Amino acid sequence: MSEPLDRESLYIIARAPRAGFAKTRLGATIGHGRAVYLYRAFLKDLAARFSGPRFRLGWYITPPDGWPEISSLVGDSGHVVFQGKGDLTDRQRDFFRLAGNRGESPVVLMAADSPHLGTEVVEEAFRRLRTGDDIVVGPTYDGGYYLIGMSHPHDVLDGPMSTGSELDGLRGRAELAGLSVGLLEATFDVDLEEDLRWLIPHATSRGDLPATRAALESLGFLEQAKPEDADHVEKERFTPP
DSSP states (O other): OOOOOOSSEEEEEEEOOOTTTSSHHHHHHHOHHHHHHHHHHHHHHHHHHHSSTTSOEEEEEESGGGHHHHHHHHOSOSEEEEOOSSOHHHHHHHHHHHHHHTTOOSEEEEOSSOTTOOHHHHHHHHHHHHTTOSEEEEEBTTSSEEEEEESSOOSOOOSOSSSSOHHHHHHHHHHHTTOOEEEOOOBOOOOSGGGHHHHHHHHHHOSSOHHHHHHHHHTTHHHHOOGGGGGGSSOSOOOOO
16 A cells, blocks of 8 residues: 555545445346446456556545455555545545645545546546636536546535436535536446446447456346447437536
8 A cells, every 4th residue: 555645636436345335226136246246347447547657546445444355456556545434425525625634636536436437537637627627527427426526625515416416516516605617528327237238338349448348248248238239328418507
């Protein structure tokens, strides 16, 4: 485990890959063991993509005793921060406050639910934070977000997650506080079985998702995929209000 990071840092939220604990909404339909098997692949591919010299990578994990299980997939590189109590909104708020105390600025936090996310998106997040945006957000098609970054800790996080209104609420609070919000490209996250129809074309056409592709194939999802699923890679463009 490396020394604490300073300046620009990227952290990935990670849950211990335990059946019934990680990817529970996906597991409710495809089976919790199968969902965790796929989630383990997500972590492997994200670690390989973001562990290079471009980013100072860290992991924001839960529970605290889950690091051995996570590190077996992602390696020991990167700074590790343990999530505390409260819901995900509370834990994100704590994360940015503590990152500021550590001197990490700007800092970006992303979910592990979008294994296809490219390095160029994170590079753009840091560029915007360096050049004037107080906050950057990567929207998901369902009204949430897959990434949030801040130039400094800002008190704009409130309310429950997974409601479909997280992004609107965050932007409204930022506007009231006089903070600028930069929006990155919209994409999907994998929460439900139906989301796999967007993931599969990425996994089968790109070379940087080897673990995800192997897991999808092993679970039989590639056999089930239809040619027209490729049409869903680019869902109708998300246009913020």
